[in-house]
Amino acid sequence: MLGHIPVLLDEVISFLHPEQKGTYLDCTIGAGGHSREILERIVPGGSLVGIDQDKEMLNLAEKRLKNYGKNLKLIQSDFAHISEIFKKGERFNGILYDLGLCFFQIRQGERGFSFSVDGPLDMRFNQKQxxxxxxxxxxxxxxxxxxxxxxxxxxxxxxxxxxxxxxxxxxxxxxxxxxxxxxxxxxxxxxxxxxxxxxxxxxxxxxxxNKELESLAKTLPEAIKLLRKKGRVAVISFHSLEDRLVKTTFRKFEKSKLIKVITPSPVVATQMERCINPLSRSAKLRVAEKE
Ligand SMILES: C[S@@+](CC[C@H](N)C(=O)[O-])C[C@H]1O[C@@H](n2cnc3c(N)ncnc32)[C@H](O)[C@@H]1O
Missing domain, CATH: 1.10.150.170 (Putative methyltransferase TM0872, insert domain)
Structure with missing residues (x-):
């Protein structure tokens, strides 16, 4: 997978519990690591839509997931726009966000994300921005x-x-x-x-x-609307501000009885995963279920 190891993979799969014939939305498909595991469990009857604002990541996901052809649809967009993308009444059994960026993006100097490799000061996920x-x-x-x-x-x-x-x-x-x-x-x-x-x-x-906090604040309420009854939304964040935003949004919607929070405190990587994948050290997973 060109060096990207999906973070908290077992935990995500166990919380989303992908079902045969289910419909899933991966809002940050990246290198397709989490999506592949979901697709494995939902084919032949299920479907997955993968979103990423980075065209290069979508190309990579397309290549890596080519065997899932008709079960997979890829869309280039900021996940802030999911309500406009899915306006025909589409509903999902599970929605995933794995925030931040992929190892693949970090190591490409010309994208300008990292101070370990020289490159232009760019840092855009969407290169048309x-x-x-x-x-x-x-x-x-x-x-x-x-x-x-x-x-x-x-x-x-x-x-x-x-x-x-x-x-x-x-x-x-x-x-x-x-x-x-x-x-x-x-x-x-x-x-x-x-x-x-x-x-x-x-x-x-x-x-x-990338206006990352603005996009997250906009998308979470929309994701909750797009869930089927008992459908789940899972968010992996890597920054305390993101995690706080996820926590407060989930609490707000729980108060209005739209969702139930499944993870009262965030799930973090095991010692073993932290050793194998240093990127997992700051990961926090929160999950909520539509009432
Ligand atoms: C950590 S990676 C996802 C890795 C993926 N789960 C995997 O296992 O390969 C995060 C991805 O989300 C994308 N991304 C970040 N913010 C986004 C946004 N607001 N809308 C859409 N995609 C976004 C990035 O371009 C990156 O490819």
Whole structure:
């Protein structure tokens, strides 16, 4: 699977419990890891729709899942738009979100997601979108960059990092991931930390460029509407703000008796999975069932 190991796979399958002839929606199909396991359990009578806003990931999923031909439909879209996509009364037995990005996207330098590989400051999931990380870093006001680093990165050294960025961009535009990584590295004191000093800055920029929290806030209520009775929605998040949003949305809809929360506290990866797949360490799974 080109290096991407699906996170919390056994747990997702056991909560969604895919049924023969069931209809499923994978809102973040990525490399198709979770979808493959769902498809295996629902063919020949069932169907799965896979959404991704990244055309390259959809191409990869199509290649990897070609054996499921007529049982699979792929759509390029932001999952914020599911109510417009499914407006003809389609309903699902299970809906999955595996948020964030794939290993495949991280390791492609030209996508600009990672400070471990050099590339342009891009970070867009949808390459047709206009806003890039380059635009934000070079054109946004200092206050806006500070807000992004604080709100989305919970970056303690936001002030220092912003001052360093503003100083550098006055001299010449900051164009590449490694340029930005060096600026952040120099700006942050006490480097002997468990995580690289640029981790939070890169994560915060990616969330801002792709409006990730806005999309999640918009899609969750729509997903709940699209579920059949007793259908389940499962969300894997990797960031505390995402997890909080999932938790509060589920609670709100539980209060109005539309869903029942199946996971009172989030399910996390086992010790074994954490060892095999370091990306799983921050994963949190929450599941709710339509009443
Ligand atoms: C962690 S990967 C999913 C991996 C997948 N579950 C697998 O096992 O291969 C997340 C995927 O969601 C996509 N994505 C992120 N935000 C999205 C959004 N708002 N709408 C649609 N796709 C999105 C990314 O492009 C990426 O391919």
């Amino acid at each position: 206009e806003l890039t990380a380059f635009e934000l870093i070079n054109k946004a006001s200092p206050e806006e960059i500070r807000r992004i680093l604080r709100d989305y990165g919970e970056e303690y050294y936001a002030d220092r990092i912003v001052s360093a960025i503003i100083r550098e961009r006055k001299l010449s535009p900051i164009r590449t991931t490694l340029q930005l990584e060096k600026i952040v590295f120099r700006a942050v004191p006490g480097k002997r930390k468990r995580i690289h000093p640029a981790t939070k800055t890169f994560q915060a920029l990616r969330i801002a460029v």
